[in-house]
Amino acid sequence: xxxxxxxxxxxxxxxxxxxxxxxxxxxxxxxxxxxxxxxxxxxxxxxxxxxxxxxxxxxxxxxxxxxxxxxxxxxxxxxxxxxxxxxxxxxxxxxxxxxxxxxxxxxxxxxxxxxxxxxxxxxxxxxxxxxxxxxxxxxxxxxxxxxxxxxxxxxxxxxxxxxxxxxxxxxxxxxxxxxxxxxxxxxxxxxxxxxxxxxxxxxxxxxxxxxxxxxxxxxxxxxxxxxxxxxxxxxxxxxxx
Amino acid sequence: xxxxxxxxxxxxxxxxxxxxxxxxxxxxxxxxxxxxxxxxxxxxxxxxxxxxxxxxxxxxxxxxxxxxxxxxxxxxxxxxxxxxxxxxxxxxxxxxxxxxxxxxxxxxxxxxxxxxxxxxxxxxxxxxxxxxxxxxx
Numbered sequence: 589x590x591x592x593x594x595x596x597x598x599x600x601x602x603x604x605x606x607x608x609x610x611x612x613x614x615x616x617x618x619x620x621x622x623x624x625x626x627x628x629x630x631x632x633x634x635x636x637x638x639x640x641x642x643x644x645x646x647x648x649x650x651x652x653x654x655x656x657x658x659x660x661x662x663x664x665x666x667x668x669x670x671x672x673x674x675x676x677x678x679x680x681x682x683x684x685x686x687x688x689x690x691x692x693x694x695x696x697x698x699x700x701x702x703x704x705x706x707x708x709x710x711x712x713x714x715x716x717x718x719x720x721x722x723x724x725x726x727x728x729x730x731x732x733x734x735x736x737x738x739x740x741x742x743x744x745x746x747x748x749x750x751x752x753x754x755x756x757x758x759x760x761x762x763x764x765x766x767x768x769x770x771x772x773x774x775x776x777x778x779x780x781x782x783x784x785x786x787x788x789x790x791x792x793x794x795x796x797x798x799x800x801x802x803x804x805x806x807x808x809x810x811x812x813x814x815x816x817x818x819x820x821x822x823x824x825x826x827x828x829x
Numbered sequence: 830x831x832x833x834x835x836x837x838x839x840x841x842x843x844x845x846x847x848x849x850x851x852x853x854x855x856x857x858x859x860x861x862x863x864x865x866x867x868x869x870x871x872x873x874x875x876x877x878x879x880x881x882x883x884x885x886x887x888x889x890x891x892x893x894x895x896x897x898x899x900x901x902x903x904x905x906x907x908x909x910x911x912x913x914x915x916x917x918x919x920x921x922x923x924x925x926x927x928x929x930x931x932x933x934x935x936x937x938x939x940x941x942x943x944x945x946x947x948x949x950x951x952x953x954x955x956x957x958x959x960x961x962x963x964x965x966x
Contacts, residue, residue, distance in 0.1 A: 589842065589846070589958060589959040589960075590958060590959075591835075591838040591839045591841070591842035591843070591957060591958070591959050592835070592838045592842075592957070593842075594838055594841045594842035594845050595834070595837055595838035595841050595842070598837075598841065599834075659923075659926060659927070659930070662830050662831050664830075664831075664833040664834060664837075665831050665833060665834035666831050666834075666930065679931070679934075682927040682930055682931045682934045682937075683927070683934055683937045683938075684923075684927075686937050686938070687937070687947075688934070688936065688937050689936055689937075689947040689948060690933060690936060691948075691950070694933040694936065694950075697932070697933050697955070698931055698933050698934075701930075701931050701932075701933075701956075702931070704834060704835075704838050705831050705834040705835065705930070707834070
């Protein structure tokens, strides 16, 4: 018998709200939304944690400009690193950012291990940067992190929305709370995404317009906080806090 | 020491299982420890002793037995099998420490000694498990 899942609820018990930032498709800006959401909330004075569960392609550390991959401190488990005021945990502290060739069972084991040994303490928000799709990580988070609420990211593309709709359908089927859908990288005034989301009875939160200067802000917390992307995201944050 | 968190998971899981079975007392917990996780036995046993007194009355008379298990790795590509002792020779101290925290990062820091594939599996001796629980109803 694997004892580790039994302790996960205790590890998360002092967290008021857990937001899993998810998408059916990769490359839609999920990690960027998760990382900047954590920064934004922390900047507003909330106690925030950020957990990168994209184990194949972790990227929150790149967005936050982290290049110190030293092991987390140990105190009755492991303590998240402090990045600015955000409590951050990622597989990169154990992989030194090397490639991680993992099969499904290994993914599940890593998620269980991280959730059972990380001591988050008291938080207002834990933001989880989810990998794309409805595979192992998503199913594991649904099973193990029972308080999760889903914030779903898409781009304006029909290709991306096609996959995102499948994720939304599964979340609705399982009766899981969906905070809403963010349309990222918007370039025109089409209301296609808004219509699809509304037809499903879900909340279209807002759009984030394509920010041509954003790439220069990656890795710099100061620049990210001042970016147009953040200004658009801030309107969404005000709707959901 | 992150052994504390693992020890806590064992006792919480045992109490949960005892509650489910309607047990009033837990008399014995048999724990399996896989070699790959390189648990510090002193830290683990210290945590168990401390937690037994803190967690639940049901644990007051519990006897803990720990059985360690050698690790074995099997390559999914060529079928080669090798033990942890062999893996250990080809990793540095930090890589070993990383495997101590998360055993699956063995796939990141190590390769099959025969065909160099990263696609292998841990067939035995990964980490902590509960082998059996005995109690009184």
